[in-house]
Amino acid sequence: MTGTERLLSRRTTLGTALTPLDPELRRPRTGVAIVACMDARLGVETMFGLRPGDAHVIRNAGGCVTGDTLHSLQLSQTRGGTREVLLVHHEDCAALSDPATDLYVCMARLRKSEGLPHTDVVRGFIYTRSGALRELRP
Numbered sequence: 001m002t003g004t005e006r007l008l009s010r011r012t013t014l015g016t017a018l019t020p021l022d023p024e025l026r027r028p029r030t031g032v033a034i035v036a037c038m039d040a041r042l043g044v045e046t047m048f049g050l051r052p053g054d055a056h057v058i059r060n061a062g063g064c065v066t067g068d069t070l071h072s073l074q075l076s077q078t079r080g081g082t083r084e085v086l087l088v089h090h091e092d093c094a095a096l097s098d099p100a101t102d103l104y105v106c107m108a109r110l111r112k113s114e115g116l117p118h119t120d121v122v123r124g125f126i127y128t129r130s131g132a133l134r135e136l137r138p
């Protein structure tokens with residue numbers, strides 16, 4: 001059985017627990033877009049107690065602010081109504097040798113981005129090996 005088959009098998013035991021797509025929630029309730037590393041150990045939804053419709057979650061290797069990330073954030077803000085960006089990097093990251101330094105670079109890149117309408121609330125956090133969330137301030 002492949003990994004995909006195992007996940008699909010779990011789906012059948014979950015029944016019909018999927019939440020219908022509420023058109024009102026195309027604009028997240030919190031107005032926050034979260035950019036986080038794709039590391040499977042980071043439970044972003046659990047970390048912030050997210051329910052469907054609460055926030056946009058954009059993930060990639062490292063949780064870095066790339067051109068693709070900026071494009072997604074631009075859509076998040078212009079079409080999804082988000083106004084705040086929350087970045088999550090983490091220790092023991094396979095994509096980044098120095099997550100803290102990269103997080104500062106990412107926050108600066110966001111604040112300077114001319115393509116984003118809202119750059120006044122950008123906050124960055126490091127998820128530690130012990131499971132704490134530590135904010136890095138510029």
Ligand SMILES: [Zn+2]
Pocket residue numbers: 037038039061062063090092093094095096
């Ligand atoms: Zn990572």
